[in-house]
Amino acid sequence: MRQRSRDMFKNNEYAAKFGRMVKNNVVGADGFNFQARVTDPSGGPDTLANQAIEAAWWRWMRPGSCEVTGQRSFVEVCRSLVMALARDGEFLARRVMNPSAGPFYYQLQVLDVARLDTNLNRAASGESNAIIMGVEKDRFGRPVFYHIWSAAPGRNVSRERERVPASEIFHKFIPIEDEQTRGVPWMHAAMRRLNDLNGYREAAVIAARIGASKMGFFTSPDGQPAGEGEQDENGDFIQQASPGEFSVVPPGYKFEAYNPDYPHDQFDAFCKAALRGISSAIGVSYNGLANDLEGVNFSSIRAGVLDEREEWMGIQGFFISSFLTPVFEEW
Numbered sequence: 001m002r003q004r005s006r007d008m009f010k011n012n013e014y015a016a017k018f019g020r021m022v023k024n025n026v027v028g029a030d031g032f033n034f035q036a037r038v039t040d041p042s043g044g045p046d047t048l049a050n051q052a053i054e055a056a057w058w059r060w061m062r063p064g065s066c067e068v069t070g071q072r073s074f075v076e077v078c079r080s081l082v083m084a085l086a087r088d089g090e091f092l093a094r095r096v097m098n099p100s101a102g103p104f105y106y107q108l109q110v111l112d113v114a115r116l117d118t119n120l121n122r123a124a125s126g127e128s129n130a131i132i133m134g135v136e137k138d139r140f141g142r143p144v145f146y147h148i149w150s151a152a153p154g155r156n157v158s159r160e161r162e163r164v165p166a167s168e169i170f171h172k173f174i175p176i177e178d179e180q181t182r183g184v185p186w187m188h189a190a191m192r193r194l195n196d197l198n199g200y201r202e203a204a205v206i207a208a209r210i211g212a213s214k215m216g217f218f219t220s221p222d223g224q225p226a227g228e229g230e231q232d233e234n235g236d237f238i239q240q241a242s243p244g245e246f247s248v249v250p251p252g253y254k255f256e257a258y259n260p261d262y263p264h265d266q267f268d269a270f271c272k273a274a275l276r277g278i279s280s281a282i283g284v285s286y287n288g289l290a291n292d293l294e295g296v297n298f299s300s301i302r303a304g305v306l307d308e309r310e311e312w313m314g315i316q317g318f319f320i321s322s323f324l325t326p327v328f329e330e331w
Contacts, residue, residue, distance in 0.1 A: 094169055097330075
């Protein structure tokens, strides 16, 4: 499912649009705003302390401080993790806490979830914990170690597996079942219909191209050739079409026009019905996903936007509680 989802996010226009919607609506261009609320002994705001904390936090958020490669700001890290959350169903990041980890001794390393050894499974026995798709859990189902490859798949380098304590890892996903160990791509319920829609549109384009290119056929009642100079060496007729041209049918032949009548008049209706189902599966409005504002009014589009906004707010709440708050507290 992860590989199919990644392929769609790269090559399907609606999946690519959904990815941009996730980044823009959950994180936005400027990211989450932080406001310190330290109080003094009298209960009032400690302005000096708040300003100092906020200034230090903004320094850490800049490229070179918050992320190990030094190329990303914290906003870019958040956008990348949210994108992975939607595309792969989960994201993976590692805490790096040592004197070499930037001016604050604390940085993040964004990891490809494909580095988590999905094929590593082991049942619990004696003193050994169970391992489910690369995640080692104790008897209560709490992750204690992650078995991570030293490089992502597909790299032309030798790889070794590392057993990393859970205290160093952010592995987050929104579960759809109890006792779930790994995340599921958010488009899991829409991938089949997206594939069907893509196949239908491809077939429609091919049929339309054939209909625009193939004018008709010469037919003979007795099967005799049409004469000299009108066939190639394979016996096929050569006919060219120019605007406003009228040609003479070869003697003994009649011309039958080929009119496939495609694209069909139900093409738009089918695509809209499919996209409405896809929008419902991924929790966004049809008008936003399909860029279709035809036939909408203020009330209808407002109702769709309000419902979609609740979805984004729920995802924001999850991201804040599971990632932003722990990162700030550790920092």
